[in-house]
Amino acid sequence: MIKKRIHMIPAHILVIDDDDDILLSARLLLKQHFSQVTTCKTPKEINVLLSHHDIDMVLLDMNYQKGASDGREGLYWLEHILSIDKDYVVILMTAYGHVELAVQAIKKGATDFILKPWENEKLYATLSAAFKLRQSSRKVKKLEKINGSLQKDQARKFEHILGNSPAIRQLQNTLIKVAPTDANVLILGENGTGKQVFAYELHQQSLRKNQIFMHVDLGSLHGNLFESELFGYAKGAFTDAREDRPGRFELAENGTLFLDEIGNLSLPLQAKLLSVLQNRTVTRLGESKPRNVNIRLITATNMPLDDMVAKGTFRQDLLFRINTVELMLPPLNQRSDDIILLATHFLASFSTKYHKQITQISDTAAKALLAYHWPGNVRELQHVLERAVIMTDGDQITEEDLQLNPQRFGSSVPAGKGMDLEDMEKAMVSKAIEHHKGNISRAAAELGLTRAALYRRIEKFGL
Template structure:
């Protein structure tokens, strides 16, 4: 039997020929390719000759037992999942095998339904891990180390970055707060001819209007009270490189006019000086606002919009790339476990189910906050439902009422739209924080302004 067959190859390891034959026939009926080994030595030798997709192995065997074989197999190839079969009386041995790295264990006599589900889960886990490794390789080649995801939306984003980065075009990044626009900006710069020069990031919403001109363009000594020395602005700091203007929609009309002049003329004018200074800067801007609507309302300059909107990349919200949630959660889990010096083995299926059901109004930033909270509160080995915020815990399935008479029926969460789930999560978080909008916004991973805009939208909807 060759290993070029596309079906998954399972190595069955058991010193009992009859039990081995039974498993071979059963697994072949389920569509798998089967190879056999009589003991641990033979199993290790097989894996060293070539990989199997999964090893199903008894724990008690002559020569090399299942635990020793598991250690040897995973030492040679850590990517092969090993399932251990053990009698009820050998549970301590099975636990020892798990410590040695086995994926899971099954007790004899085997429950065939449980066996089938465990095999499918192990193979799916291995498949996802290989996909993630391939994706990480692609992202590493593109120099996108901080961008994590395997969804079609993220693949398309990576392709767009590869196309846009080598050019000198101004890029406008759009998308909701917390989607990772700053990571996309860094990726564009890292893959551009300017990558060896500075990337200067400016949050336009965080700088007071009175200081914005000086912050961006610099000032001369004595230009205003307190200007006891000349200062280079952010554009001068980014000369030869890239400047990232986050929340560009927050700029005032006078600052919009000054930014337009820089884009048109390629020079800046420091506060307190009449002399223009040439700068060679690529501009990447980002906003979570609808700039076209702002243009229509005359709160954003149309000419500046078209100068910024040479190439537009929309960063998708997390609810539109649900496939990325497990990968992102594991990524943040590993980061915060290392940061907090904790050994965390993973996330329970129940907790992952809640992460997948949550609408994530705060997007990736909210998920990051949730995982950091979970690691900090964790006392065991796995993040479970109890380490998640209350807003997520309430998404867990509730037991049905005992009778229809003593309880009103509850609407099934699966009937809710994503917008309704987002609204529910926001109001639940506000309830938990006693109406404190700043704290609610922090927990949701969104800005206070974004929260106020959403609440205003809900109020308008209720009045219509």
């Protein structure tokens, strides 16, 4: 016997053999050193066991029919297991030590090959090495998935929070207090006010800053994609599920998960999200085994969630769960002290990007920036300065370069009596579509929305 280890290896081992004595010996030995051991007498139970348990390693006998010694059954079940997930670690065992059989098994994907009766120390060493291989494989696979998920954001440079207005200073003070905690944060504000920038700054000032920041636009996820994208899926869960895939919750493990446009979720999807947040576990589509998740949650929306709760379109218990701390971002026209500061920052950034020597904003252009009401908020200001940098031929931005038309969409939208936020939003969307003669891409850009988000508003308002 080998000495019992003080520290258990956190691995789940599945042992498959038709000999009760072998299963008993394996269980008695392995449970001293590994956190969980499951045994079964027939490989026909493999599908059920793998779908209900998070198995790390499979110890698989090669012969099950009485008198068989050629190992064909073991090779068959080896291929079957690897067809479910090519990353499974499978160690074959047999009482017949044929070198050719061992070589064939390794070629077909087995991690190792041991003889029965085994030496305890050798079996322990083999399984320990195999577990390290399993962990390495998982890390590599996770990094590959994270890299793929982040490719869309690679070209995007996050801007730090800029502003000296009282509203921004107050938000910065709150952020300093909240960021180091794991409190759930809900960020509210109109489109283009910088909700994603604040979310990223929360992450950067948190204890998770060296881990991943995962951004998910819930507004772009239709109902049938919500679960597979957020919770992941197993191979074969649906027609195009050709391999196991972790969801965004798993990919954000130990980091920050930012769920944008949470107000767009339907009630059934809200219930599913609430369940995950309460249990801190996710279950991939096509599986029944829950997986623990450790993330810091930040959510954002431009929709009035309190009103939606009152109308029954947003769950109150979900709102309680996501807004431990609430940040309300002001529209740009309520922080006029910051307009020139932001414009100057964008000017410097885009001048560098487009290799131009533009040093300042003219006085008349500055007055025009301050006079404009900015329905698209900071995002619109950013777009205006980028376009101006591209179009100007001089060394400063003029009022003509800005192309600010007082009669552009939204500028004539009255905030009259009886006109609530939803009415104003509908009018702005309608004006933008009319202004761009039905061109959805241009209208969405002017409004600071994605095409998908604009289509949802068109459907919402019946335009």
